[in-house]
Each structure stands twice: as C-alpha cells, then as structure tokens.
Amino acid sequence: MAEGQALLSLRDLHKAFDTQEAISGISLDVYEGEFLTLLGPSGCGKTTTLRVIAGLEAPTKGVVLLNGEDITRLPPEKRQVNTVFQNYALFPHMNVEKNIAYGLRMRGASRQEMREATEKMLALVQLEGYGKRQPGQLSGGQRQRVAIARSLVLSPRILLLDEPLGALDLQLRRQMQQELKRMQQSLGITFIYITHDQEEALGMSDRIALMREGRFVQIGSPQALYEQPETAFAASFIGETNLLRGRAAAVRDDGALIEVGGISLPVDSQLWISPGDAMCVSLRAERLYMSPVPVKEPCQLSGTLAESRYAGGERVCMVHLPDGQVLKSRHPTEGEAPLSVGDQVYLWWHQPSAVLVRDDLAQEAL
C-alpha cells in the first residue's frame, strides 16, 4: 500500500539493552481502524516494540511515524497513543473516577467535561456506579475495564494493549475478548494488541504480526498465518501442526515433490527452492484422515497407531512412521472405524492441506 496511508509506521527499529538486542530491525505499517496483534513467545520483543511505540523506550535505531510525522523522539505525554499496561498500573491512591479522568485533568479539562466523559466511559465499560471505588476494591476484570476506560477517554489514535487479559481466568478472558473486539469495532480505534496466546490472536485480530527473537517472522491475516505459514516456527506456534522433515526431490512451478522417509509427497508451493534443499512439510492435526486400508490418494503415509485417546467429540491419535517421525492427528469420533493401538494405519490428506515451510527450527530440534 501507499506510504501516506499508514497510520503508524515502524521503520527498521532496533532496541538494545546493554549489548542484548530486544528488537533487531522491525518494520511495520498499521492502518486506521485495524486490530493488529503482536504475537510471539515471551521474550520475543513484543513488549519492547509496544513501549517504543508508546514512547516509554527510545529505539537505538530506526524511526516511528504517526500519520507520516516522525515521533521517534517525542515523549510519551505528547503522543496520541495510549497504553493499557499488563498489570493495569491504576493509580492506587485515586478512586475509579479520578483514575479515568486523570488524562483529561492533565489536559486541563474542566470539571464538567471530566464528569461527563467519566460517566460515558464507565457506561462503555459497564462499570456504572463504581466511580467512587478504590482500585483495591475491584476484581481483576473490573480493574482491567478501568484501565481501558482510562486510556480510551483520551480518544487516542492508537490504543496499545500489553497482554491485557493475561491475569484473568479463562472464562472472564473469553468474555473480555469479545467485549474488547466489540469496543474496538464500535469506536473504530486502532488497536495494537500483545498476546502470547495464539487462540486469542486468531479470534480477535485483523492482522497478526508473529514475532520471534526480536524480528517479525510473518505478518498477515489470521487465516493467512494459519493456512499459509511460511516457516516451521510460524506453523508450529499457531495451531497444532506436524512438521515432517524431508528434502526437495523435484521442483515444479507451482509445487514440489518432497521426500519424507523414502516416500515422495506432492506439495503446492510458491517458495524458491531447489532440489536437495532440506524442507519441512506442515500438516495440521485436524486436516489428517485415517484409514485402516490404503486409499487412492497421492498424499498418504502409513505407520503404526501408537496412541489413541478418546476426547469426546474427537479422538487424538499418534502414529509412528517407519522413519521414526511421529504424526499427531485429530478425528471426529462420529462413525469412526474401530482401530486399536498397534494397528497399521494410513494417514492421508488433501494436497492443499500440506504446506511447505522453511525449516527455521532445525537448530532447536537437534
């Protein structure tokens, strides 16, 4: 997309603490009204990225543009960007009302303005009547709402959320996920959201930027990341997948034959590869089918059923391949064939389900 269109642009950002680089050369464009998630394991640099955007951390190198304007050296109080902190960071010595009105007070708003805006915000986060409470008297979920209200009252161009639901229990988290998404859509405010929970990322985001060791691995829609991961890390971090290690045997324009344990599997691919390259094939557990007899499909592997666990609606199976690799598969339990551990089974899949990915996990796998 064109340069001027992005609301926020990060250009080759680096941030080093002492000699350790927390982020090493990231670039990203975020668009108006977008819900963008920074996803990655802990320590991958997501929080540092967010803090650089907020102005709480100065990058060692690189530029931050907001609406095309360079804000790299602007202090946090001068940025139209607000943050919801991981631990909420509410002011413990102020009641809910004062917490929410704090930003307006700093802007020199009148009492009347502050009262009206606070009321509106309390209604938005469904905490009417809680204005006089102290933060210490609130539950985690309520504190979370106050933190969000406190930031939203300033109508920021971008709201930064640093694992805002991390401290909540599962049920409350689900509920807050929906509420946050609803709020984001109705207010039309751009959200940059941090999480290490891939399910949360898939369910809420317009786009996900997957991070690892201070770099972006892949940026795209949840569907693109799930269906078309580009690397083994992306495939395994989002959803559950099997990574089969093999070598490219033959390369065509729109795909390749990958040799896994002596068997050539056809795979669609747009990657630049040459015969002999070590590659990975990502096979989602729920996209595999199991049969007691060979099927007429080019994409199949046979092995021994080593484990079979009934889990209600689905069955989780482990199949050992002759070359020692293990495939995990999930199948609906409805009308399943009776198979027992030790049986010879055939796993097959539709060719587009297999995704060829670069093996960026090789060092760790050893």
Added chain:
Amino acid sequence: MKNRVHRREALALPMAAYAALFVGLSLLYIIGLSLLSRGEGFGASLPATGENYARILSPIYLRSLWLSLRLAGLTALFCLLIGYPFAYFMVKAPPRARTWLLLLVIVPFWTNALIRIYGWKILFSASGPINQLVMALGLAQRPLKLLYTDFAVLVGMVYAMIPFMVLPVYSAAERLDWSVVEAARDLGASPIKAFFTVVVPMTMPGILAGLVLTFIPSIGLFFLSDLLGGSNTMLWGNLVHNELLKSRDLPFAAALSVVLLALTGLVILLYRKKGGSAETMVF
C-alpha cells in the same frame, strides 16, 4: 491451633516485660513526680500540686515551647526538602551506586554524635574553612558569624536528623510500582506533573514517617543548641536539662518532660489518623 497462638504470644513476653518495666514504670514515675512539690535539695515531696503545670503557662516557657516547635518543624521541613530528592535519586541509581549512597547515609551513625557536632563547630568557626573560603572569594571583609546562631543549630539539626527522612522515603520509593508512573506519562503528564500527582502521593507513607521521625526527636534535642547555638536560644530540651541539673527542680523538670511527651503523643496520634502505621517507620 490454640496452643500455637499462645506459644506465639509467649514469644513477645520478654519484650513486653522489658517495656512495662523500663518504659511504662518510668513514665508513671515521671508523671507522678511532675505532680509533686519541690523537696529538700535534689528531691521531691508532698503535697501533690498542679503548680508545676501552671508555671509552664508563663510567657518565657511558652516562648521556649514555640521556638522548639518552630525549630523542629523547620528541621523536618528541610530534611524533607533535602532528604526526599536524595532518596529518590538513590532509588533511581544503579544498584552498585545505591549501596554506596546508602552507606553515605548510614556510616555517620557509626561515629559519635558529639564528635560530628564538633566537626560542625570547626567548620562554622570564625577561622574555619567556610569563612576562609568566603574571605578568599572576597564575598565578605570580615569573618561571618556562623557559629552560635540559630542558623548553625538548624544546620546541625538537619544534618543529624536527615537519615530518619532518607530511609523511610527510600523504602517507600523503592517499593513504588514504576509502571504507574509510566502510565501517568502515557496519559499526558509531564515528568514534573507525574512526580507530583503520582510519585509524591504514593510515597506519602514514607514522607509522613520521615516527618514524624525527624520532628519528634528535634523537639527534645538539647546538646546541639548547647554546642552550636547562642546563649539566648533556650529550647525545650535545654529547659529540661537546666531545671534538672542546674536548678535541681526535679518535679518541674518532670512536668516539662510530660509536656514534651504529650506533644510527641499528639504528633503520633495525628500520624495514625493520616493512615500512617508503625510498620512504615521500620525499614
């Protein structure tokens, strides 16, 4: 279960006995003494009287009380103005430097207070380093009178009391959740505004403890004004000291002490009312 509670309480017994004996009894003794008449020589005798307290209401003693309270108030104030930034700086300093700064505050404790005050006497004297510097720079023709002034007493007091401000403020600031300060900046507060709207209120327990810990001992300190002050500053502590050792009026000295004690109690009561706790005074 019940047994365990009893055992835990039993552990406090020696301390309680000590306090009852050496604090409780002695206080009762002083209060009792203050209600007696002056006796033969260095003693006290019946009949019981409120005369000693009535005497305190005379202008010279009230003036002394006012001077003492003013000096204690100024001492606490200057301790805050100097000690707070120091403690804040200490918390912000890297851990290694922090240790050294902390030592800087604590080491003087290990030196005899009198020796340190004599140090000030030398510094302030007509031919002392301060005056030498002032004259060398041509800021004054003749040595400034520094020693034996109220100013010297105040400097000495602040110097003696400042650790009691630095330490509680330091421990409050050290526990401060800095992400809250970042939140304030994020919400539009300049560093100075964030300091006054967030850092100061959140370290208020340390400030209050520091004020109480510097104010209370300052009312009663007498040797500082003896050594550094002029002869005309008669502080409450000096008064007690004089009545006891020079006039040898035991009951009146006791009454003066009871007033001091009551003032102290009042300050602590105020402190508790403000939400302060004994724990914040301990570091």
